[in-house]
Structures are given as C-alpha cells and as structure tokens.
Amino acid sequence: MFAYRKDQSRPNTLGSLGFTTTSKPTVNLSEFKYQRKAEIFGEGEPAVYVYQVKRGAVRSYKLLNDGRRQIGAFHLVDDIFGIENGAKHRFTTEAVVETIVCLIRRESLQLEAERDAAVSRSLLRLTSRNLEHAEDHMLLLGRKTAVERVAAFLQEMDRRTGTNCLSLPMGRRDIADYLGLTLETVSRAVSRLHSEGVLKFVGRTQREIVILNREKLQSFDLVN
Amino acid sequence: MFAYRKDQSRPNTLGSLGFTTTSKPTVNLSEFKYQRKAEIFGEGEPAVYVYQVKRGAVRSYKLLNDGRRQIGAFHLVDDIFGIENGAKHRFTTEAVVETIVCLIRRESLQLEAERDAAVSRSLLRLTSRNLEHAEDHMLLLGRKTAVERVAAFLQEMDRRTGTNCLSLPMGRRDIADYLGLTLETVSRAVSRLHSEGVLKFVGRTQREIVILNREKLQSFDLVN
DNA sequence: CGATCCTTTGAAGGACGTCAAGGTCTGTGG
DNA sequence: CCACAGACCTTGACGTCCTTCAAAGGATCG
Numbered sequence A, B: 001m002f003a004y005r006k007d008q009s010r011p012n013t014l015g016s017l018g019f020t021t022t023s024k025p026t027v028n029l030s031e032f033k034y035q036r037k038a039e040i041f042g043e044g045e046p047a048v049y050v051y052q053v054k055r056g057a058v059r060s061y062k063l064l065n066d067g068r069r070q071i072g073a074f075h076l077v078d079d080i081f082g083i084e085n086g087a088k089h090r091f092t093t094e095a096v097v098e099t100i101v102c103l104i105r106r107e108s109l110q111l112e113a114e115r116d117a118a119v120s121r122s123l124l125r126l127t128s129r130n131l132e133h134a135e136d137h138m139l140l141l142g143r144k145t146a147v148e149r150v151a152a153f154l155q156e157m158d159r160r161t162g163t164n165c166l167s168l169p170m171g172r173r174d175i176a177d178y179l180g181l182t183l184e185t186v187s188r189a190v191s192r193l194h195s196e197g198v199l200k201f202v203g204r205t206q207r208e209i210v211i212l213n214r215e216k217l218q219s220f221d222l223v224n
Numbered sequence C: 001c002g003a004t005c006c007t008t009t010g011a012a013g014g015a016c017g018t019c020a021a022g023g024t025c026t027g028t029g030g
Numbered sequence D: 001c002c003a004c005a006g007a008c009c010t011t012g013a014c015g016t017c018c019t020t021c022a023a024a025g026g027a028t029c030g
Helices: A106-115 A117-143 A146-161 A172-179 A183-195 A214-219 B106-115 B117-143 B146-161 B172-179 B183-195 B214-219
Strands: A030-034 A039-041 A049-055 A058-063 A069-075 A092-095 A099-105 A165-167 A199-201 A208-211 B030-034 B039-041 B049-055 B058-063 B069-075 B092-095 B099-105 B165-167 B199-201 B208-211
Touching: A049 A106, A058 A172, A058 B117, A069 A117, A069 A172, A069 B117, A099 A106, A106 A117, A117 A146, A117 B058, A117 B069, A117 B117, A146 A165, A146 A172, A146 A183, A146 A208, A146 A214, A172 A183, A183 A199, B049 B106, B058 B172, B069 B117, B069 B172, B099 B106, B106 B117, B117 B146, B146 B165, B146 B172, B146 B183, B146 B208, B146 B214, B172 B183, B183 B199
Parallel strands: none
Antiparallel strands: A030 A099, A039 A092, A049 A099, A058 A069, A058 A092, A165 A208, A199 A208, B030 B099, B039 B092, B049 B099, B058 B069, B058 B092, B165 B208, B199 B208
16 A cells, blocks of 8 residues: 655745745735645644645645545635634645645734624635535545546536636546545546546546536436 | 435425424524434525534434435534535434434524624634534545544544443444444444454443443554 | 344455556656 | 656556345344
8 A cells, every 4th residue: 555654854834935925924915836746734733824726736635644645625726725723734735736825824814804704704604615525525435436436526626627628737646545545446437437438538648638428427426 | 235215205394393392483492302213404405493412312414316325423412513604404414312402593693693703703613623523534434444433433432422431322324324334344343342352332232332442442543 | 022123243245455567758868 | 869767647467355145143112
C-alpha cells in the first residue's frame, strides 16, 4: 500500500507563505502563489487565514498514522476553504497544480461577522454547503461501488466546472484518495466508462475528458 | 444484499406526529413520542421543525435507489437534529427505540437568530460540529478497515454516553450501515475485540458492553 | 412454548487491492 | 534532434478482505 508521510519539519503557515504580492502585511486581502504540491496549511495548525482559490486547484485531506490518505474535498477557482469554527485547521491542504489564493485574516472575518449579520449568514451558508457535500460523500464512501463513485466524481466535476470539456487538475491517485479507492481501480473504472462510450479523451493526457453521454453516465450512479 | 424500501405512502411530518403532549399547537415547544422504527421526517420533505432528543435514540440516513443505506449519524439524548440551511431535510430520520423528542418551529428559530446574535452563533457552532463529525466519518468510511471502524464506533459511543457501561440502542445492522459494512462483518469484529479481551458483554443481550481495555481499543484505531 | 427477531459463525464467492510490467508524455542534457 | 530519466496511466495476474449465503443459537413476546 502506498503511504503518505507527514512532513514533520515544515515551517508554520505564515513562514511558508512566500510573498508574491506587494500588499502590506496589515492589509486584509493578499494574494499568494503556491507551487504544485506545496502545502498551504497543515492539519492541527492554528487557523489564521481563510482562503479563496483564484487560480489552480487545492486538495484538503486527512492522514492516518500509517499513511492512508482521505481527501475530503477539492477546491476549485472561487471556492473558499480553510474556514474553521475552532482554533485549528482540521485538514491539510496542498496545491494540486500551481495555484493562486487570496487570503483573509480569520480574525477580521470574525469581527466583520459580529457587526454584519449578512456576513454571519454567508458564513453559516458556506459551512452548511460544506456539510451537505460531506453528507453526500459519506453515502458515496460507505455504499457506492467503484464505478458508481467514479461516475459521481465525473458528474460533480462536470457540474462544478461548467465547461463542456473536463480538464482535471488532479491525477488518478488524488481521485482515488477522494473516492476511497486505489488509483488502479479508478483507472479501470474510467477505462470502462470510456469503452462503453460514456466519455472520450481529448488532448494527449488522460485528464482532459469530454462527457459524450450524460444520461448514461447518470445511469452508472443511480442515487434515487 | 439487504435492501431498504422507502415507504411511499407515508403521511407527512405533521400528520405522522401523534400528539402525546397537552401543549397548544401555537406554542413553540412541544414534546412528541415516536415508537421504535417510526419515521420522524423523510429526506426531501420540507424542514418545518428542528428536533432535540429527550429520551431514546434516532438514526438519520440516506438511501440509494436499490435500498443500500448509509446512516450519517446517531442522535442521542440532548442531541439536536433536523437543522437545515435549505428548505428541505437531507436525511430520513427514524426512532431507533421508543423516543421522545422536543421540537421547535424552524421558522421561530430563524426569527430568533435574526434578532439574537448568540442564537445565530450557536446555530453556526452546531452546524460546524456536524461538519466536523462528517469529516471524521469520511476518513473512516474511505480508509479504515472493519476492525478499525468498529473500534472507532465503540470509542465514539463510549465518549458520548459518559457512563462506564455502553448500552447500545441500535442493533448490528444499524451499526453496519453507519460504518459502511455488513452486519456480519460488524459481528465478527466485535467478536474479535471480545476474544482479545478489549470488551465484555453484560446483561443478556449483546448490546450492553463494558470496555475492559481502553488503551487496547485505541490501538485498534490508531488515527495519529 | 412456538414465532419472530437478532446475533453469531462457517463456507464460498466476488469486488477491490496489491504487485508487476509496459506504454505515453515531459523535461533535460548530450 | 535524440537519448534518457521520471512521472503518470493502463492493464494483467493474483491475493485478500469483506460480502453473500446459509444455518443455528439465544432472547423476547405473544
């Protein structure tokens, strides 16, 4: 089994943020760039900032002590992540590809919420959306077969990207760790969907996918 | 595979609430009693009330079209459930045993939250706690082995009940559908923990359990 | 005390994981 | 421009953990 290893000698969040913006430290809104695979924050670290993806993609995950990994969510452009009710982050997050994020001091957001009920409401709304996603994902992880999981994943990406052609930023291993499978099983499921005419590959990598038959794709993940 | 069937000819929430209290309909707080296996509300129904368990236990679950079931949470005494950000309930909930719930009009709660920031905060806090539980459960469902899941379940129940002796209200099938396993696998895992001296049964049913060795139980679910 | 429900246990099967090999694409340096 | 290395994906063979199927033993309740 492939095992992820938690880097123990990592600088803290603030230290690992390489400045790529000219904004002053006291200003609330700053943009930062992360290289592919760079950690944005680690599970258990103090939650200082809230983040929004401007370009790229982010994975957030938990590890077991022996290196098994479960990705809880992918954050795509415009998605907000890193919001916590407690003092600490509950996931580790990494840039899947080169990624630009905008960050807000959690503190200032909290203050804003105190004064503005609309901010408070959107905070609740955001948390609720995350909860709903997690609830759906529990059903997937607990009860769906491999093909159903992959079909559901493709539909989710299809829905979220809005474009006709899926250009997945993440590799098969990431998909596998999101779906609770191995990368080989993901590959086999994608192959099967391909051979059944549900999708085709465009470009030279296998990450650019066009859904040919949405109805049939749906039929592989009958939820209701 | 055992398949659950969704009862289509069920009365709506209000209709199915048998009055067991003398409070007037206009009063906000009412108590209701549900028999074992009685549905409290169904997935997709309008969310009219928010509930708190006074006695008994509740399971909330989602079904796939072919009857596979995933229980997202058990609600024990004092737990609040049925809070939704949207208009509809996202789970079906049933009484695991004879259960008394206290219910509040969602509407009035929302109004209260508008005026009182403390209510608003506790609403967010509650939602966050549910999210955190779901996040942990995704890791369990996606990456843990059968014994690890059962060990984690027993630890969760141990933590939540506070008493020395676990008196599980739910059967093996419910536990299985919570852990993404079959009831046979749950039974085997419990048997194994029993034979290894981690727990013992008290009383005549196999639902009353005393944890003999918390340290060893912990070792079956090394998360970090 | 028979009927039903719940749980345990055994045996067999299957879906997914593991291991391994080979292919494609990319980047780098000769 | 080509050789080579490395990352990533696919595919096959085999193994294993969990499911499925089956039977039997308590517990509860009429």
